[in-house]
Amino acid sequence: xxxxxxxxxxxxxxxxxxxxxxxxxxxxxxxxxxxxxxxxxxxxxxxxxxxxxxxxxxxxxxxxxxxxxxxxxxxxxxxxxxxxxxxxxxxxxxxxxxxxxxxxxxxxxxxxxxxxxxxxxxxxxxxxxxxxxxxxxxxxxxxxxxxxxxxxxxxxxxxxxxxxxxxxxxxxxxxxxxxxxxxxxxxxxxxxxxxxxxxxxxxxxxxxxxxxxxxxxxxxxxxxxxxxxxxxxxxxxxxxxxxxxxxxxxxxxxxxxxxxxxxxxxxxxxxxxxxxxxxxxxxxxxxxxxxxxxxxxxxxxxxxxxxxxxxxxxxxxxxxxxxxxxxxxxxxxxxxxxxx
Numbered sequence: 001x002x003x004x005x006x007x008x009x010x011x012x013x014x015x016x017x018x019x020x021x022x023x024x025x026x027x028x029x030x031x032x033x034x035x036x037x038x039x040x041x042x043x044x045x046x047x048x049x050x051x052x053x054x055x056x057x058x059x060x061x062x063x064x065x066x067x068x069x070x071x072x073x074x075x076x077x078x079x080x081x082x083x084x085x086x087x088x089x090x091x092x093x094x095x096x097x098x099x100x101x102x103x104x105x106x107x108x109x110x111x112x113x114x115x116x117x118x119x120x121x122x123x124x125x126x127x128x129x130x131x132x133x134x135x136x137x138x139x140x141x142x143x144x145x146x147x148x149x150x151x152x153x154x155x156x157x158x159x160x161x162x163x164x165x166x167x168x169x170x171x172x173x174x175x176x177x178x179x180x181x182x183x184x185x186x187x188x189x190x191x192x193x194x195x196x197x198x199x200x201x202x203x204x205x206x207x208x209x210x211x212x213x214x215x216x217x218x219x220x221x222x223x224x225x226x227x228x229x230x231x232x233x234x235x236x237x238x239x240x241x242x243x244x245x246x247x248x249x250x251x252x253x254x255x256x257x258x259x260x261x262x263x264x265x266x267x268x269x270x271x272x273x274x275x276x277x278x279x280x281x282x283x284x285x286x287x288x289x290x291x292x293x294x295x296x297x298x299x300x301x302x303x304x305x306x307x308x309x310x311x312x313x314x315x316x317x318x319x320x321x322x323x324x325x326x327x328x329x330x331x332x333x334x335x336x337x338x339x340x
Contacts, residue, residue, distance in 0.1 A: 043284055048104050049106065052081055070297075097274060108271060109269070111267050137269075145238045148236075149233065174201065184241055208229075224305050227249065246306045
């Protein structure tokens, strides 16, 4: 017996094939989506390293350990602080920039590693603007502007007037050429058009000794280091260098409030990962780091040290790095600074 296949039958068979094909594509898409979701949810499946460019015991190390301890529990993995000091931070930053972009190697970035050193040195083994993905700016640490009591000034305006009346006579201390304390004072010098002389020391301890003894009468430096001497009246505080006053010492105005509009300088801390790290991993790290930074325990500890908690978005941290990079580049160029 022969059967005739009509046009309608062909059309029906074709329609059924199309339906089967569409269902197969939909199932494949759902499966792929489920797989991707499972992979994202699986992170992390092993311990995470947080690289710090400074030795144990300093401010960077302290912040890294506070954050690592707090995010380990929600990540359900150990977060190990790995101190890699050397070459002013280049060793640590290079290590992270060349690590697999999988979220298992983080860098506690700061002004030195991401903006200062890349502008000061000719040969830097990483590109600060292209080799990292920003996760979150954790906090900023504005400096304190202090003078020895022998200097007859009590405000920033009086300091500027004093320096302008004695061009080239007022010296200022720093932790060394190219340090954050040096660049902050250079920015102040450029913005106020005063002529003051740089006296670099080999580190904060020596600079503090020179300052407290009166050998060098002016310095921009860490509020934590300065405040004990201010309270004992061995030094006089004039202003803070941040964008807003510190909750720990709210009675001290900012440099901008005191008359130098737009001035802002200081140290800052934030987490970055290698460029190319999946956005899902970045989002996971960002969520936990922000939660840690905003916790009452960490907020209280930071404020006590005159550090301002921030907890930014990845996009805001990226913008911050680029803005600070350009600012430092301008200061370095005008001051004709370079470190081999």
